[in-house]
Amino acid sequence: MGAVVKYIGSKRALLPWIEDVVGRIAAIDPLREAVDLFSGSARVGHALKRMGLRVTANDLYAYAVTLARALVEADALSYPKERLEPILARLQALEGRAGWFTRTYCQASRYFQPHNGAKIEAIREAIELESAGDEHLRAILLCSLLLAADRVDSTTGIQMAYLKRWAPRSYHRLTLTYPPLLPGAGRAIQGDALEIAPQLEADLFYLDPPYNQHSYLGNYHLWETLVRWDKPATYGVARKRADVREHKSPFNSKRRAKGAMEKLLGSLRSKHLLLSFNNEGFLSMAELKALLKDWGYVICLERPYRRYVGARIGIYNPQGQKVGRVSHTENREFLFVATQSKRVQQALLTLAR
Ligand SMILES: C[S@@+](CC[C@H](N)C(=O)[O-])C[C@H]1O[C@@H](n2cnc3c(N)ncnc32)[C@H](O)[C@@H]1O
Numbered sequence: 001m002g003a004v005v006k007y008i009g010s011k012r013a014l015l016p017w018i019e020d021v022v023g024r025i026a027a028i029d030p031l032r033e034a035v036d037l038f039s040g041s042a043r044v045g046h047a048l049k050r051m052g053l054r055v056t057a058n059d060l061y062a063y064a065v066t067l068a069r070a071l072v073e074a075d076a077l078s079y080p081k082e083r084l085e086p087i088l089a090r091l092q093a094l095e096g097r098a099g100w101f102t103r104t105y106c107q108a109s110r111y112f113q114p115h116n117g118a119k120i121e122a123i124r125e126a127i128e129l130e131s132a133g134d135e136h137l138r139a140i141l142l143c144s145l146l147l148a149a150d151r152v153d154s155t156t157g158i159q160m161a162y163l164k165r166w167a168p169r170s171y172h173r174l175t176l177t178y179p180p181l182l183p184g185a186g187r188a189i190q191g192d193a194l195e196i197a198p199q200l201e202a203d204l205f206y207l208d209p210p211y212n213q214h215s216y217l218g219n220y221h222l223w224e225t226l227v228r229w230d231k232p233a234t235y236g237v238a239r240k241r242a243d244v245r246e247h248k249s250p251f252n253s254k255r256r257a258k259g260a261m262e263k264l265l266g267s268l269r270s271k272h273l274l275l276s277f278n279n280e281g282f283l284s285m286a287e288l289k290a291l292l293k294d295w296g297y298v299i300c301l302e303r304p305y306r307r308y309v310g311a312r313i314g315i316y317n318p319q320g321q322k323v324g325r326v327s328h329t330e331n332r333e334f335l336f337v338a339t340q341s342k343r344v345q346q347a348l349l350t351l352a353r
Contacts, residue, residue, distance in 0.1 A: 004180075005067070005150045006157040007041035008219060011208065011276065014333060015047050017303065018274065021337060021348065022051060022204065025272055028344050033202040035270075037193045038209050040216070042067040048206070049182050056187040058196050060249060061216060063146065063223035068188035069139035076181035079140055087130055087137075088144060088176045097122040100231050109239045110162045111222060116152050116174045120145065123176070124229055139188075142227055143179045149226065151175075158219040161238055194250070194260060198267040205270045209251040209261070211281030218244045257282040258291075265295050272339045278305065279332040288336060296338040297345035299352050305333040 004012065011018060025031065031053055036045035039057035042064065049055045049072055057068035096118030098106075106117035123145055131138035154163045154170040189196060193209070210216060217224060221240045225232060233242040250260035261283060265273075273295065277288060285300065292298045337348055 004041050004043050004046075005146060005223070007043075008158050008214075009208070009210065010041045011044050012041075013305070014276070014303070014335070015043065017301075017335065018044060018206070018276075019047055019051065021274065021301070021335065021351070022048065024347055024351075025204065025337075025339070025344050026051075028347055029203075029271065029341055031203040031272075034204045034206065035197075035200050035202045036068075036072075036206045036208075037197060038207060039068045039072070039188075040064050040208065042071040044206055044208065045072040045186070046180070046182065049184065049186050053204075054184070054186060056189065056200060056202065058189045058191055058193060060190070060192060060247075061220070061224055062190065063220060063227045064216075065188050065190040066139045066142050066227045067146065068186075069136065070143035070179055070181065072182075072186040073188040074136040074140055074181055075185055076183045079136065079181060081178050084140065084178050087141065088178065091123045091126055091130065091141070091145075092176050094119070094122040094126060097125065101226075104234060104239055105222060109237065110166070111153055111155060111159065112149065113152070113154075113166065113170050116149070116170070119174045120149055120226070124226060140179060140181065144176045146223055146226060147179060148174050148176050159222045159238065159240075160214075160219060192249075194264055194267070197264055198269075201269040203270065204272040204274065205268055206274045206276075207264070208276040209264075210249060211251075211278055211283075213252050213254070215244065215248060215252050217241070217247045251282075254282045258287065261288075262291055265291055268295070271341065272337070272344065275334075275336040275338070277334045277336070279334070285334060288334070292336055292338040296340045297342055299337045299339075299345055299348045301335040301337070301348075301351055303333045303335075304330050306330055 034048045034053045034055050036057045039045050039059045042057055045055045045057035045068055055072050057072045059065055098118040099121055101121045102114055102117035105111045106114040127141045152170050152172050152174050154167040218240055221244055225241055250256040339345055
C-alpha cells in the first residue's frame with residue numbers, strides 16, 4: 001500500500017516480514033479471521049485483508065478508526081473509483097475557506113501553508129454533506145483528506161512540533177486521491193484493547209501496542225481534530241488538543257505496561273498471536289518471552305530497523321541550531337509468534353536462526 005499516513009511505529013517497512021510469517025502460518029493452519037488490535041495507520045489490517053482474511057481493526061482514537069473504516073471495513077466494490085471520483089473532483093474544486101483550522105494550524109502554528117489549510121477546511125466542512133449519513137463514504141472521504149494533508153504537511157512525521165522552515169512538500173497543492181480500498185468486508189472498532197479483546201475471537205491476533213511513554217493522541221492530535229472536527233481548546237506551541245493531557249494508555253506507562261500486557265494476553269481467544277515490539281520499549285525481550293510462554297509455543301524473530309526520521313535528522317533548538325547528539329539511528333525490531341500449534345512453531349523455527 002503506497003498511500004498511507006506517516007505514522008511512528010508504523011509497520012510499513014516490516015510489512016513483507018509480517019506477511020511472510022502470516023503466510024507460513026496459513027500454509028499449515030488455514031486462517032480465516034484476524035484481529036489487528038492496535039491498528040494505527042491501518043496498514044497491517046489492510047495487508048491482512050489483502051491476503052484474504054476477514055479483519056477486525058481496533059484502536060483507541062477516532063482518526064485511526066476512520067482510516068480502518070475506510071481501508072479495512074469498507075468494501076471497494078460498493079465504493080469503486082467511478083463512484084468516488086466525481087465526489088473527490090467536487091471537493092477538490094472547492095474554494096479555500098480560512099477559519100478556525102487555518103488560524104490554529106497555519107498561523108498560530110505552522111503545520112500547513114495557509115492556502116492548503118483553507119482548502120482542508122473547506123473540504124472538511126463539505127464532507128458531512130457529501131456523505132449524507134453514509135458512515136463508509138464519510139470515512140473514505142476523510143481518509144482521502146488525511147492522506148492528502150499528510151503529503152503537504154510541514155513536520156518530521158509527528159505532531160509534537162512543526163518544522164522551523166516550511167518543508168519543501170508543504171508548497172505543493174493539496175490533492176485528493178482515491179484511497180487504496182480493498183474488496184470485501186471487514187470491521188473497524190474504537191476501544192481500549194484491554195476491554196475489547198475479551199469480546200473478540202479470531203484465528204490470529206496481531207498486537208502492536210505503544211512501546212514507550214509517547215502518547216499517540218499527542219503525536220497525532222491534528223488528525224484527531226480533523227476527523228472529530230470539534231474545534232477543541234488547544235495549548236502550547238504545538239497547539240495540542242486539551243484532552244491530550246487526560247488520555248494515557250497503560251501501554252504508555254513504564255509502571256503499568258507489564259501488567260497491561262499480562263492482562264491482555266490472558267484474555268485473548270485465538271490460536272496464533274503475533275506481537276511486535278522493539279528493544280527500546282518498556283518491556284525487555286526476556287520479559288515478553290516469559291509472558292508469552294504461558295500462552296503457547298513461542299518463536300522470537302528479530303531484525304534491525306531504521307529509527308524514526310526525527311532521530312535521523314538530529315536534535316535542534318528553536319533557533320534551528322543543532323544541540324543534541326542522536327545516540328543511534330537503528331534499533332532492533334522484534335516479532336514474536338506464539339501459537340497453540342507445535343507444527344507452526346517447528347515451521348517458523350527456521351526463520352529464527
Ligand atoms: C505502534 S502503534 C500501531 C501501528 C500500526 N501497527 C501501524 O502499522 O500503523 C500503536 C497504536 O496503539 C493505539 N493504542 C494505544 N493504546 C491503546 C489501547 N489501550 N487500546 C487500543 N489501542 C491503543 C495507538 O493509538 C496507536 O495507533
